[in-house]
Amino acid sequence: MTEDDAKKRFFFLTFLRFSGLAIAMLGVAIIAKRLVEPAEILGYTLIAVGVIDVIVVPQLLVRAWKNADKG
Structure with missing residues (x-):
């Protein structure tokens, strides 16, 4: 894996975590x-x-990325 691939994966994981946090805060x-109206269920x-x-x-x-890099 190249350094560019590692940076892309890092930023994707960071974006994924922040989006999950935003969904939970919503x-x-x-x-x-x-x-x-069904605030409890949706929330x-x-x-x-x-x-x-x-x-x-x-x-x-x-x-999954580790398995893809191995094989």
């Missing part, structure tokens, strides 16, 4: 402000998706 805002769903986007998805991508 869920918190929906719950706090009651922006939509908690967005929080769960955001947390998965921050924690799980980057780990899966790193694992």
Whole structure:
């Protein structure tokens, strides 16, 4: 892997984590402000998706990239 590929992957993972954080914060805002009618359902769903986007998805991508680099 070249240095450019490593930089692209790093920035992609960083963007992914920040977008997950933004999704989770949107869920918190929906719950706090009651922006939509089923606030709890939508808010908690967005929080769960955001947390998965921050924690799980980057780990899966790193694992897939390591396997692709090996073979």
